Every structure is written in structure tokens, then in C-alpha cells.
């Protein structure tokens with residue numbers, strides 16, 4: 001099909017679909033502008049059922065979490081990023097889930113007890129790096145994703161405090177941190193983003209008093225994956241990461257994702273709308289910036305409170321390793337293409353942002369033509 005014919009096909013056939021989805025309703029105040037300075041300021045639910053019909057919601061979990069809610073059936077949607085040893089990740093509530101099907105409902109899984117959440121299962125985090133800057137903290141690492149209820153082979157997606165209707169993914173999810181606390185108590189982080197899938201993760205939280213939360217923790221480049229949004233040795237060097245490598249470093253500031261310099265000119269990349277189909281080219285490569293003062297840790301020193309994996313998750317865990325899906329080198333075209341189909345089949349489009357599949361940087365750069373198939 002000639003490019004112009006393809007364009008007409010896309011416009012005519014897909015336009016009504018896009019129109020229908022642009023009627024997503026937005027709350028009066030989006031999640032990332034709601035202020036609950038400390039966890040105790042949060043309501044039971046930020047988006048409770050109201051009787052009105054919304055495009056998404058109500059919230060499936062809750063934000064008041066305590067010793068009563070703590071444990072492996074917790075539906076707590078308030079989480080903490082206080083350090084490499086004291087972190088939480090959003091993950092599904094039910095074993096063997098796809099992120100694309102659960103992005104609005106994921107819940108907090110934490111390394112430490114005391115927050116009223118589920119507790120991470122031992123073996124979940126296999127290696128990780130925390131990069132600290134004045135503007136953001138970023139943790140990237142490798143995981144056994146079946147231990148956080150994500151189906152083996154799922155390329156996952158992006159979760160953030162925006163979401164297609166401003167209610168966040170998960171809907172009503174709150175993040176707190178002592179990273180920039182003035183009183184040693186965890187304070188609210190309004191701009192955050194998590195990529196999880198492909199046995200990798202990135203979680204980034206932005207300083208509420210920072211200069212550019214919307215830039216460093218932006219929500220609009222979800223389809224180009226964690227390599228572009230969270231450049232680190234875990235996400236763009238590929239292949240040289242040892243399990244058991246844990247470190248905390250000071251870091252230079254990354255370039256705001258999407259901003260790059262070409263022939264001396266500062267350029268800005270915007271992700272094309274999903275209705276236009278696969279992303280064929282990305283005009284730049286992400287760069288992992290310099291870090292310093294790195295301190296190394298062992299998993300056993302960091303993670304003393306994680307729980308023994310349940311039968312369900314260890315069963316799926318062993319099937320994951322038998323299919324070879326557990327290292328960074330598994331980012332192959334075949335694996336990506338398979339789950340990309342499910343992901344896009346179940347996704348609604350949005351002007352703002354939303355969860356998406358990973359576009360592995362290595363594939364995107366090494367084979368633009370090959371990568372087109374991945375986003376089908």
C-alpha cells in the first residue's frame with residue numbers, strides 16, 4: 001500500500017474510534033495535583049464510587065493502610081520509595097496477570113513491613129541501582145516478574161500519576177518518600193512513573209520542590225520504553241549486568257526524556273499518537289549520565305523482611321526460567337512481538353498518556369524495520 005493510501009485508510013477507519021475515546025472524563029483535579037502532604041492526610045479512597053458513570057474507576061484498592069491491611073491480601077494503593085532497601089513497586093494483585101490488563105488496579109508491594117501493604121517475595125529484585133539527584137530519584141533493576149504477579153514473558157507497561165484520564169495508573173495510587181523530607185516523615189510525591197515488565201523495572205520519583213517534575217517524571221513517552229525514560233546501566237547497556245549487583249549512587253541529571261541535541265540544535269521528540277500505528281523511528285539514543293560515590297550492597301543486607309514465595313508464584317517462576325525469560329538478554333524480537341499483540345488489543349487510546357509495551361532500545365536502534373513489527 002502506498003504511504004498516502006495507508007494514511008487515508010488510517011484516518012478514515014480509525015478517526016471515529018479515536019473520537020469516541022476522546023470523551024474520557026477527567027476529574028475536577030487530576031491525581032498529580034491533589035495534595036495529601038503525609039500519608040495520614042489521605043482519604044480512604046481518592047476515587048470512591050460516586051454513583052456517576054465514569055470511563056474508568058472507581059478505585060479498586062484504598063489509601064489508608066495499616067497493620068490491619070498488611071499482608072498478602074492487602075489492596076493498599078499507597079507506596080513508599082525511601083531507599084534501595086526501603087522501596088515498593090506497583091504490581092498486579094493476582095498471580096499471572098498482564099500489566100496491560102491491570103494498569104488501573106495495581107497495588108503496592110513493599111520490601112519492608114509497616115506500611116499496610118503486601119510484602120515483596122524473596123528473589124523478586126535480582127539487582128538494582130538507585131541514582132540520587134536533586135530533581136529526582138531513579139531506581140532501575142532486574143526482577144523475576146512472576147514474583148510480583150506479572151505473567152512470564154509480559155513486556156509490561158508504564159504506570160504513572162497521570163493516566164489517560166488524570167486519575168493515575170493505578171487509579172488513586174499515592175507515592176510517598178523521605179528523599180526530600182524536611183521533617184523525616186515521608187512526604188507526598190505528585191509526579192512519579194514506573195515501568196515494569198520484561199523482567200526489568202524503573203521507578204522514578206520527582207522532587208516536589210524541583211524545577212521540572214513534569215519533565216523528568218513526564219508521562220508522555222510511555223511507548224518508547226524504559227531505556228528512553230530511565231537511562232541507566234540496567235536499561236541501555238544491555239547484557240553486562242550481574243545479578244546480585246546492588247548500588248546507591250549520586251548522579252548527574254539526565255537530559256529530560258525526549259530532549260536531545262542534533263547538529264548543535266536542541267530538539268524535542270514527541271511520541272506519535274497510537275492511532276498512527278507503529279513507531280518506526282526514534283531520532284536519538286538515550287544516554288546514561290555519569291554517577292559517583294556508588295556504594296555497593298548485598299541483597300541479604302538490603303532485604304531482610306521479604307517473604308518466602310508462595311506455591312503459585314514459585315511454580316510460575318520456574319516455568320519462567322525454563323523459557324529463558326529472566327535476564328536482560330531476553331529482549332528479543334520474538335518475545336516482544338508475542339505479548340505486544342495482547343497489550344495493544346486491550347488498550348484504549350488517550351491524548352495524555354498511558355501504559356504501553358516496552359520498546360527495547362537495542363531493538364529500536366539496531367533494527368528500525370524489525371521494531372515496527374513489535375508494536376503491531
Ligand SMILES: *[C@@H]1O[C@H](CO)[C@@H](O)[C@H](O)[C@H]1NC(C)=O
Nearest residue numbers: 044062063064065066068069
Ligand atoms: C486501618 O485501615 C483500614 C482500611 O483502610 C481502616 O478502615 C481502619 O480505620 C484503619 N485503622 C486505623 C486505626 O487507622
Ligand SMILES: *[C@@H]1O[C@H](CO)[C@@H](O)[C@H](O)[C@H]1NC(C)=O
Nearest residue numbers: 098100101102342343345346
Ligand atoms: C482485556 O481486559 C479485560 C479487563 O481488564 C479482561 O477481562 C480481558 O480478558 C482482556 N482481554 C484480553 C484479550 O487480554
Ligand SMILES: *[C@@H]1O[C@H](CO)[C@@H](O)[C@H](O)[C@H]1NC(C)=O
Nearest residue numbers: 098151153154338339340342
Ligand atoms: C494473550 O492473552 C491470552 C488471554 O488473556 C493469554 O492466554 C495468552 O497467554 C496471552 N499471550 C501472551 C503472549 O501474552
